[in-house]
Amino acid sequence: MLETKKLGYWYGHEDDALFKNVTLSFDAGMSYAIVGQSGSGKTTFLALISGLDIPKAGVVEFNGQDISTVGLTKYRRHDVAIVFQSYNLFNYMSALENLMVAMAITGAQHKGDKEFARQVLAKLGLTDEQMVKNVQKLSGGQQQRVAIARTMCCDAPLVVADEPTGNLDERNTVEVIDLLQQIAHEQHKCVIIVTHEVEVAARCDVTIRLAERTFRVEQPA
Numbered sequence: 400m401l402e403t404k405k406l407g408y409w410y411g412h413e414d415d416a417l418f419k420n421v422t423l424s425f426d427a428g429m430s431y432a433i434v435g436q437s438g439s440g441k442t443t444f445l446a447l448i449s450g451l452d453i454p455k456a457g458v459v460e461f462n463g464q465d466i467s468t469v470g471l472t473k474y475r476r477h478d479v480a481i482v483f484q485s486y487n488l489f490n491y492m493s494a495l496e497n498l499m500v501a502m503a504i505t506g507a508q509h510k511g512d513k514e515f516a517r518q519v520l521a522k523l524g525l526t527d528e529q530m531v532k533n534v535q536k537l538s539g540g541q542q543q544r545v546a547i548a549r550t551m552c553c554d555a556p557l558v559v560a561d562e563p564t565g566n567l568d569e570r571n572t573v574e575v576i577d578l579l580q581q582i583a584h585e586q587h588k589c590v591i592i593v594t595h596e597v598e599v600a601a602r603c604d605v606t607i608r609l610a611e612r613t614f615r616v617e618q619p620a
């Protein structure tokens with residue numbers, strides 16, 4: 400589904416590249432953990448594959464097409480769903496409203512279908528009352544579940560998550576990663592998670608380590 404070909408990125412000079420010549424492929428129905436030391440460039444890599452930044456070398460291909468040729472705005476809107484450490488929900492809306500807006504913006508198959516959104520939130524453990532109150536009044540774990548519900552409601556086949564459990568306790572961490580696993584295995588999406596947590600990486604199908612400016616697959620499925 401997603402491929403990087405000879406991908407390279409640097410902020411200053413090419414000699415100080417964060418990574419170079421990165422050729423990797425990511426498939427639907429699989430979950431991937433990207434690990435590596437702080438500052439090694441994991442978030443930068445995620446930004447490139449999400450179409451939030453442009454590579455200095457090489458290309459990112461989605462279903463065989465260079466994403467910059469397809470158009471980054473279109474790619475970001477329809478093909479990629481992002482889960483952030485800080486949830487990034489519309490904080491003046493309820494969980495239900497967040498899902499309805501996301502489906503409308505992305506033109507999802509279920510746009511306008513409030514019952515569908517309710518069902519997804521219920522499946523993720525939110526009560527009827529929690530669904531309609533302002534998301535700021537929910538706990539961190541509940542807010543992250545709303546962010547994950549948002550990716551489940553939208554049709555984007557690629558889900559990327561940057562430290563999605565960074566603000567969560569152990570129990571919520573396990574639940575959130577299991578949900579991301581379900582998205583990969585049951586919705587047949589490609590899920591890519593940047594994490595520094597060993598337990599999170601261990602629950603993913605494949606671990607890819609960024610070190611010494613290159614990526615190595617450590618644990619093939």
Ligand SMILES: Nc1ncnc2c1ncn2[C@@H]1O[C@H](COP(=O)(O)OP(=O)(O)OP(=O)(O)O)[C@@H](O)[C@H]1O
Pocket residue numbers: 410417435436437438439440441442443444595
């Ligand atoms: N806009 C920028 N300009 C210059 N350097 C930057 C910029 N953004 C990030 N960097 C540097 O690039 C390097 C990689 O950053 P990045 O956030 O991708 O790393 P990371 O592996 O995700 O780190 P962490 O695990 O701490 O989140 C870091 O050394 C960072 O200081």
